[in-house]
Amino acid sequence: MRIYFDDFIYGSIDGAVTTFAIVAGVVGASLSPSIILILGFANLFADGFSMAAANYQASKARNEFVQMKRRQEEWEIDNLEEQEIDEIREIYREKGFKDELLEDVVRIITSRRKVWIDTMMKEELGLIEDEKKPIDSSVSTFVGFNLIGVIPLVPFMVFMMLGFESNSNAFIYSTVSVLAAFFLVGMIKGKIVKSSMIRAGIITLIIGGVAAMVAYIVGYGLNFLVS
Amino acid sequence: MRIYFDDFIYGSIDGAVTTFAIVAGVVGASLSPSIILILGFANLFADGFSMAAANYQASKARNEFVQMKRRQEEWEIDNLEEQEIDEIREIYREKGFKDELLEDVVRIITSRRKVWIDTMMKEELGLIEDEKKPIDSSVSTFVGFNLIGVIPLVPFMVFMMLGFESNSNAFIYSTVSVLAAFFLVGMIKGKIVKSSMIRAGIITLIIGGVAAMVAYIVGYGLNFLVS
Structure with a gap:
């Protein structure tokens, strides 16, 4: 409590x-x-x-909304893989990565499902799973x-x-x-x-x-x- | 509105x-x-x-709390640089990065102040500057x-x-x-x-x-x- x-x-x-x-x-x-x-x-x-x-x-309602968005991202990663990889690339390009290093980062991030989805949630949607009960x-x-x-x-x-x-x-x-x-x-x-x-x-x-x-x-x- | x-x-x-x-x-x-x-x-x-x-x-109050935490991170980056670099390293190690690639990522992230602070806010503190007015x-x-x-x-x-x-x-x-x-x-x-x-x-x-x-x-x- x-x-x-x-x-x-x-x-x-x-x-x-x-x-x-x-x-x-x-x-x-x-x-x-x-x-x-x-x-x-x-x-x-x-x-x-x-x-x-x-x-x-x-x-x-707020927590369920975030979970719903997470399910959407999961669906997109499963069904629109290339597009979601591009989004990760764009996110890290804006952080200042480029060329071969950018591709290495994209490869590592998208190689682990949880890391990939967490990144999309935080960086694309600005959503963090709230720890508030x-x-x-x-x-x-x-x-x-x-x-x-x-x-x-x-x-x-x-x-x-x-x-x-x-x-x-x-x-x-x-x-x-x-x-x-x-x-x-x-x-x-x-x-x-x-x-x-x-x-x-x-x-x-x-x-x-x-x-x-x-x-x-x-x-x-x-x-x-x-x- | x-x-x-x-x-x-x-x-x-x-x-x-x-x-x-x-x-x-x-x-x-x-x-x-x-x-x-x-x-x-x-x-x-x-x-x-x-x-x-x-x-x-x-x-x-919630927005001001996030801004206060941001100022704290800014202070830490200015005054405890090595420690904050280590924290970024730890965050990206947990995402699956290692060795030379990890060092490259840490270098890029910490080379731009805003990216560095944003990363600390989201990944270390779980805080996102709320766009809600x-x-x-x-x-x-x-x-x-x-x-x-x-x-x-x-x-x-x-x-x-x-x-x-x-x-x-x-x-x-x-x-x-x-x-x-x-x-x-x-x-x-x-x-x-x-x-x-x-x-x-x-x-x-x-x-x-x-x-x-x-x-x-x-x-x-x-x-x-x-x-």
């Missing part, structure tokens, strides 16, 4: 935004903190699980979704435990905490890709913040429209 | 499940069709936008999310337009239509990866169906817990 940073980032930003979207939509509809928590937790578990399932299917991608998304996505709900939990009926302050805290969550995710990203953590934090804060604002405006606007 | 099938599939399954999750959660909380539509559409637009934003950040990934997800995610809402729209107050039948239609949506997405996947469309439809129906059921149970269960 491995946690992939890209799937984690995907899940975490979406988890924070959509939980906040539920909060925003429900505050717009003037519901109680308990309803907010019902919908918020339903979203965290269910949407996290849903994203994990969707990611699993998408990752599997769909189940690991899927779990990474789920972990990111829940770990970061719970943050906008924390104020409502605290307020409900304290017995407060109003949720206006909780909403402000929720807004602040979701923005802090984006900044945190951005900093994690910055650390992994070895760029400025502060800069990455600010960019993710802006992108996540726009998504959260869209969520709020849509939720609030539709409330006026329908009620 | 290109629609990527994997990002489309990711968005479409999550769009269908989470819209259905909202429907399920809200039916559990006994709210009116208008509230269901408020939350459903808020979810479609906002969560679709959110997933697009999250995908954008995750795709950018983050913005296209992001739009693909948004399109899939909205196109497929609207399906579980259609019955509620029809029922509201017809002036029905009860939503129990709409919920049944919504359940049937979300399952049909999963089957459709699976068939699209099957067509793209050239496997059995029926089989792919059924598998996606099962995976999406489990996610939708989790959404329903969580939404319904929490409703009892908190109210």
